[in-house]
Amino acid sequence: MTMWKQAIEDALRVVRADIARFGDQFPHVSNGDRVYQLNNNTDWTEGFWSGMLWLSYEYSGDEAFREAAAKTVGNFRRRLENRTNLDHHDIGFLYSLSAKAQWIIEKDEAAKKLTLEAADVLLERWREKTQILQAWGRKDDPENGGRIIIDCMMNLPLLHWAYKHTGDEKYRQIAATHSDKSRRFLVRGDDSSYHTFYFDQETGDSLRGGTAQGYRDGSTWTRGQAWGIYGFALAYRYLGQPEYLETAKRLARYFIERFPEDDVVYWDFDAPVTPETKRDSSASAIAAAGMLEILGFLSADDPDRAMLQDAVERSMTSLVKNYSTIGEEDAQGLLKRGSYSVRGGAAPDDYVIWGDYFYLETLLRLEKGLTGYWYERD
């Protein structure tokens, strides 16, 4: 059995136990006690649990996973009807991995309709004057009204998918314009990235880069860089413009050149490394998935191929051997040592559900060539 297959089998053992453990609730992060905090689908992260259930079902064919996954979609339907905490751009994370996943796997018409409705809610974040999708806060929010964040690149596949299924150009146009702005303003000349960038809400003028979860405004938050690697690769998939693939490669090269000794990154590339510095295992899992997405576009003689393949192999080997919960009987999560927000005091160095999702997605890509739910496979 390959190391990847062994890791998948063990992950599914944990997910199966979690279905009973979590009931109708959704895991978010744990707080240093290896016990997932649960909620009723009220944060930005619940899609990852749904996505893990769908991936587990696709890998195993076990109806228990399907049933649990389909149940989460019902919950996402109620969330949209009630508009429960949807005033942010992470609609893409939430609905791509839940309702869109169900459409991709089963061609379920109700799931398709729900996904299209979710895409329309994401479009409400579009701001004409700045030509951006506003990440956080209400429309006229003085701090956040003109702000984009690099994470949003992973929310845009929802709009591209909506374009594919409606033929309505507005979804594609908005995703394309936002991608272009993100590439020009969030990615820096040395291939590092800002977490966030501000525009003047009235004039649309570019103002400055900044951070929310990174070490300082000009630093490179590793998870942001990872969202960029995967997000720009997906922009290339949907828009076909070579600059997006090139951007994804540049961000990946920067990330790889800064691997620490055990190949799993710290939380920010500019944070001083001491024995206390936190890792972010989730950043490594996201980046590995993104690098596999890039690799899918490269020809056999592409000069970056070997670097990317080696980086995926090294990251995933270290995650499996040094960071996973393989063999830990009562583990609730798959990956230890994720960091949510170190600067914000929310870095218990523990489980984060998106880390678990991308770890499983990457393992399934490696073992079975099974991609996640960011795009349709046919």
Ligand code: GLY
């Ligand atoms: N998208 C929010 C985060 O990565 O923490």
